[in-house]
Amino acid sequence: MNTILALETSCDETAVAILRCANGNSGAKLLTSEVASQVAEHEKYGGIVPEIASRNHLVNAPRLLERATRDAKIHLSAIDAFAATSGPGLATSLMVGASIAKGLAIGLSKPYLAINHLEGHLLSPFFGEEGVRRNVSLVVSGGHTMSILVRALADYQLIGRTVDDAAGEAFDKVARMLGLPYPGGPEIERVARAGDPTRFDLPRSMSDSENFSFSGLKTAVRYLLPKIVERFSETPDGEQRLTQTPYKLDERVLADLCASFQQAVVEVLVRKAITAARKYNADLVTMSGGVVCNRQLRQQMADACACEGFEFKSAGSWLCTDNAAMIAFTALLRLEAGLESQVTEEIDPSLALTL
Ligand code: KG4
Ligand code: ZN
16 A cells, blocks of 8 residues: 655645555545645736745645645655655745655655656546556646657657647736736636637647647737727727727627637647547547646547547546646556655756656
C-alpha cells in the first residue's frame, strides 16, 4: 500500500493532495485534495504577479498541509512518499512546494518525487485508473498548448505545440480587451452562452503544421473591436465609447463576439487533435488542462471523436485546472515504476516534458 502526499505550487494555486493506493494503481483513492486559489489577489493586476504568488504559497501551504492531514485522518509519518511539482512554472512559486516536499521526505526518510506539471495534466484523464493507455493527448492550459503521443508512462512524443500564445492565454488576453475579469476563459464561456458563434468571421490558424498559433486570432479580435464599436454604437455616447478601452460593447454584440472567438479556438483544437489521432493511428484521444473546463470544447471534441470512431476521454473538470491530485497520481505511477527522484533535483522553471 502506498500513500502519497503531493504539493502543487507552480503558478497561482497552492494545492495539497493525499492519494492512497491499496494494490497496484487500481483502487487509487483520493483522501483529500485541497486548493487555495489566489485569483482575487492577482485579478486587479490582470495577470499573475510572481512575488505575490510566492508569498501567498508560503502562507497557504502549511495551512493546507495541516488541513489535508486532518481531513484525511493521517499523520505525516504514515505517508510513504512526498511529491511536488518541479516545473515548468514560476521559479519562486515552485521553490515553495518543492522545498516543503523535500524537507518532509528528508526528515521522515521517505522517497521524494519531482513531478513535471505537464505530465500531471497529461496523465489526469487516467486518474484513478490502473495505468496509462496509448493515446493522442491535448494539454490545453494557460501556459501551454501541446499535442502529445503518449505510448506509455514516461514514453511521450511531442506532436505539436503553440508557436506563440497558449489557448488559455488567448482566452485571458481577449477577455481583458473586452473588460472581462481574470481568468478570462470561464468568463468568455459564460458570456458566449447567449451568443451566436457564426456572427463574426475570425481566423482559424489551420496551417499544415502540427503546431498551434493563437496570436493571429487574438490580433484579429483587437482590430475588429474598434470597427464593431463604430458600427454598433449609434447611440449618443458612441463617440465616447470609441475612445474607451476596454471597449464598451452592447450585451448582444459582446456575447456574439465571445461565442465567435470561443468557436474559433475550439475548431482549431478539435481539427488538430483529430488530424494527429489519424496520423498516429491512435484509438484514444484525451484532453487535459484548464481550458478543458470549457463545455463547448469537450462537447465538440467528443462529437468529432465519435464521428471518427476514436474513444475520447477528458479529465474531470475538477482535475483540469491546477491541482495536486494529478501530481499525486503521476507520483504514484512513477513510484510504482521505480522512477523516484533525488532530493538534490532542482526545480526548473522551463522544465520540458522528457520525450
Ligand atoms: O491548467 P490551468 O489551471 O493553469 C495552467 O497550467 O496554465 O489553466 C488555466 C487556464 C486559464 O488561461 C483560464 O482562462 C483557462 O485555463 N480556463 C478556461 C476555462 N476555464 C479555465 N478557458 C476556457 N474556458 C473555460 N471554461
Ligand atoms: Zn496547469
